[in-house]
Amino acid sequence: MEFRQLRTLLAIADTRNFTRAAERVHLTQAAVSAQIKALETETGVPLFARVNKKVFLTEAGELLVRRAERLLKAHDEALLALKELGDAEKGRLRVGTASTMASNDQLPLILAELKRAYPKAHLVVRRATSTEIVAQILQNDLDIGLVSLPVEASDIRAEVLQRDRLVTIMQPDHALAHQRNISPTQLAAEPLILGEQGGNTRRLIDLFFEKSGVRPEVIMELGSMTSIKRMVEHGLGLSIVPRSSVREETKAGKLTALPVRGLKDYWELGLVSLKSAHVPPLQMAFKKLCEKYFD
Template sequence: MDIRQLRAFVAIAETGTFTAGADRVHVTQAAISMQIKQLEREAGVRLFLRTPRRVLLTEAGERLLERARRILREHDAALAEMKELAGAESGRLRIGTASAMIASDPLPQLLQELRARHPRAEVTVESGTSAELVRQILAGELDIAFVSLPVEARGIETELLSRDELVAIAHPEHPLAARRVVDAETLAQERLILGERGGNTRRLIDQFFTQAGVRPHVTMELSRTAAIKRMVEEGMGVGIVPSQSVREEVAEGRLVAWWIKGAERINWELGLARLRDGYDSPICKTFIRLCRRHFKGEDQPRAKTASRRTRA
């Protein structure tokens, strides 16, 4: 029993003849007769009684008619909804962000532009660590997320949006405040305030100290860059964060920033993560284009790129 057979059955029942029913569904009389024969064979009962002037429904046909109409209504409604989604006026997009900086700027502007193009779309935003957001994408709970790179998960593809250097930050009254550059040995002697373990940025920092052959003195591990900056402002220690995240504080004299000698290879990288070979809905495609335009100045999307490393 398929949709074409049900549509043919309803057409005949409502018009009263095979000829009129065939005209309604735009097939030949022979074709519609074959569809009804197949439907009756599958149902195991006769659906019509043939008379010289018209056809009549059997008891089984009468029972099937209302169900067939309901099935066709649901079928047509589902197609209309899918066409509406394809038309990009509505839809759903579940976004994750591992960066508080992105959540405050530029995400609000991106969402405003997205709303203008998809006025009836349902958009949600969740925060978490990069690892947590990747797990949610793999579980089908998120469609796309801003994460720090690289992502080491099978089934996830990422796209680099921006790159930023990591800098050390301290209180303006720190004894070394006048310096411009510090090395790993100097930082290892400070009371360090770093991001929590498990994040990409923290992993890169740990690798930097390991390669330098020193063991850092970590006194705090915090989940948010904003919390790290606040602790450093209170003189609780020295932090390591992306340089763009402290532009305002450094400009206002609330913090000082040092370039880290030998840390050129531990740049902080922001990317978009989503399922590899997954379905990008119209609203998701629009969001990706908006992100590319904001971060890269692009108007046209580039080909998708897979994560640089994958792990089972």
């Protein structure tokens, strides 16, 4: 019993016609008849009955069709899994990262470990805002992304990797640096350096100022967290960023981070991709590494 014979059997069962079945499996009608005869000889029972030029499955035929469907499904799934394993070895993964995570320590570590596991894989990393990354995933220009949550698109699967407080950062010798926290009014009186419009972190900040009834003085909008931190280090203004993004700078005494009074919203880092029943192995490996490093 061969897989090609079982495929022919299913084609006849579906079309109830030897000629149409032959067209479907790209064989001559004589070849189709020969395959069915070989199956009937091997099984020792008739699989089809012919009545007035019509083809009907016998009870044995119906039983074999049910088993053949399961066998062929398992066979096709095994071939797909093996193909994907090979594709993962030399495949491509396109990753988007939002500006607030571009300088995160975890991403380089994740990509390095992924590359060790799949040395022939081609990894593409693009930086954009959270909104742009989601749009590119929906357009099939990216496979997966690290973004600020929430994400509203119904076709996107989102998983929270990390939650963090937003804090104000400034030079250690700034006049406000020795306070326990900083108020919206005090922030509004200072020049602010914020991330680009379109990112969820910026949306949280803008919404906070709107609810507080103050209008901040935003003097710069930058797409790079590294650039924002360097500008603040040089005394060009204050910023509001996730606490984890300035852990090294505060430890080294380059920046001071203060809680913002009344800002209770958490910043959330999420992993986003298209909702799909099937996730390719390379993408799944990246996902598991993200869960490991952001745990």
